[in-house]
Amino acid sequence: MHLPITPPAAPSSPPELPVNWVVCLCADWCGLCRDYAEVFAQVAARHPDSRFAWLDIEDEAELVGDIEVETFPTLLVAGAGGTRFLGPLMPQAHTLSRLLDSLAQPGQPVTPHLPSTQALLRGLAAAPQHWIKTA
Template identity: 45%
Template sequence: MTLYVACLCAAWCRTCESYQQIFEATCAELPQAGLHVRWIDIEDEAELIGDLDIETFPTLLIADDTQVRFAGPLAPQPETLRRVLRAHLDDARAAGVPPEVQALAARLRVQS
């Protein structure tokens, strides 16, 4: 099973700017087989984002081949990211998420 982890941010966001290295380093700690990690600037990749309205940065999306496991804003701390990643990468239950988030996850699957 393939897992997709995407951090949705904006270039103008100073929190995102400092969080990018934390996100990439923390994701690099995970087993890499079948894992697709993306840093997505919501303005540069507006077509990919579609109708999804991101209001809080950073926002994390975790999905597998069939469902979204987690989608929401995240405190920009490595410990928080580790905890969320471990919990949701091991848990195969889908999160209750809006259709716009499901659509973004489907577009990420196609791009991989």
């Protein structure tokens, strides 16, 4: 899977969790995931307030850790305050945009991060090669 990526930058301090992460957990062998990659990148461009990342769960198994992925694509929406969504999502631009818009509304529930989710986000913060370039 080849998506536009942000070039690595020299870290100036230990990575912190950004306010919003939108992470697609897929597999390169999955045709549905390959088709969704461009759609995901297009939605990322429309949401500059979030950091989007694409992870092949097999190639990046160490980074994915103990997070269970049973259906593709699986989406993680999270931030410093906790996990907002973790589960399968129909691979359509309007479905993803609608989910992100609804999660941005005040008062939406946030679940404290599981250790596996927090580890994944910290790993992603230190791995810009997985971030989707939006500018």
